[in-house]
Amino acid sequence: MNKLDSTSNQRQKIHAVRVMRDRIFVVAFVLAVVVGIAGLAALLLDVLVDGLPFLDWHFMSSYASRKAEQSGILAPLAGTVWIVGMTALLTIPIGVGTAIYLEEFASKNRFNRLIELNIANLAGVPSVIYGLLGLAVFVQFLFNGSRNVTAGALTMTLLILPIVVIASQEAIKAVPSSYRDAAYAMGANRWQVVKAVVLPQALPGMMSGIILALSRAIGESAPILIISSLVWVTFVPTSPDSKFTVLPLQIFTWISQPQHEFRGIAAAGIIVLLVVLLSMNGVAIWIRSKYQSRPDQ
């Protein structure tokens, strides 16, 4: 009887320890979330407080100036839109095409595994390296010294292509092979399976990857500093051959000015950059939900 009591006592103790451990981890995870979100909130609040007073129509529609209160963001904003638009046009077909080929068509031999390994490695190369590559190959070789939007977009394409390929591959891998088998059983050929089954299923995942990659392209300043180097531009790019500057480069220049007012202008620039980023994410979510709310699932 006594012995039985002690074992049940022991069991209760073990149980209590387990419950404790469970609670400790819940608290730790909640703390992790709070730290992340509080940091982000503090950052956003700081930027909003500094930047909002400067954010008006004049700021959106004028060019940069040596006087903070007269400065505007038109040229870098237009430059960023050009760069991201052209980068998207170049990256999506090439990146998605590569992923489809590697996942659906290529045989799994040693050579193709080597290609995949190298794509994964390329995703980790620092962005400055791509800037130098772009300067040598696109600016100096392809465009004969012209530092234009196309050279910038091509460089950004190289930079984010590995990310797009990997994300698209993962999205394609996530499509259950039973779907493909079913389509093959109905007599579809490979291209029909890809077009009718794999792509529609993988599209939401691909979009997330593409938008994340493009967001990285928006935030990069190092390669553009090498390709363009311009920080005072008083025109909007009108063709792919125009000179340009981008938001992060302009923000970086403003922050490093000695005059205090430029920090407010820089904060306003950061808000614009955030809005561009968030609206791009919004488009991605919209496309995702559009394709996910299909009646046959």
Add this chain to the structure above:
Amino acid sequence: MSQGALNNVQKTEQRKLSKLALTLISVLIVAIIAACGGGESGSGNESTEITIDGSSTVFPISQAVAEEFRRDHPEVQIPVGISGTGGGFKRFVTGETDISDASRPIKESEAALAAKNGIEYTEITVAYDGLSIVLNRANDFVTCLTIDELKSIWEPNSSVSNWNQVRSSFPDKPLRLYGPDTDSGTFDYFTAEVNGEEDASRSDYTASSDDNVLVQGVSGDQGAMGYFGFAYYTENASLLNVLSVDGGAGCVEPSVQTINDGSYNPLSREMYIYVNNASLERPEVRDFIEFYLNNAGELAEEVGYVGLPQADYQAQIDALN
């Protein structure tokens, strides 16, 4: 019937997808055509563009002058870049840019490249910058140091870590150092003048390429010493104490006056622009350079630098003609 519905759904799905793909491809084609066409139209208006690249230290002056110049000449585009003095010269000596901003004179190796490429140029001094050595606001025991004392602090392998090692009359307070990183022209100049050899410096100090970070560091650290351009001191004069420097002729504090008349010695340096002589033949470039020299004094001071004596600007304008 349900099979028919499923088929329909799949069909519209396919149609949607192929429409998306079609739009993407057509936009891509348009973009490529535009890229090819743009190449031709782009070269047409090059004559009304003056390209400037180079030092980010000189950038605010060039930007200010270009901004004012465009008020009267809106048809001239003057994009200004910040590749750095060396990066700017790399483009300048191949004839890619019309004007190069520089915070130091052109090096022999760069001049040799220019000569090889048949590029002739004119050096123009546009303003002064006084390298300012700053201390924390709470530091009330140091107002002036000699160049030798500065050298004992900043030279390579220096072990000075307390103010009483600098001068025995100073209190026992830890000395912490803040300065620009090794890529900076300010670093090059300071090491050359103080340590006697360019780029020779102790490396155990807090380095940043952003001078505003250095301002924050020094203003928050009681035993701190740091150095950067004059503009960063004047903008933050209420947060920092500035150190007078004895270069052999007594203690001199950096100010517009002492930098302008050359008595803040040896830590005031000249800012240059280099103009391609072939570009100078173009009327808009000549107009711009004359405008630059006529207004640099005033505009340099507006962005935190110090102008030359007026006679020096006039002499350079006369030399152009």
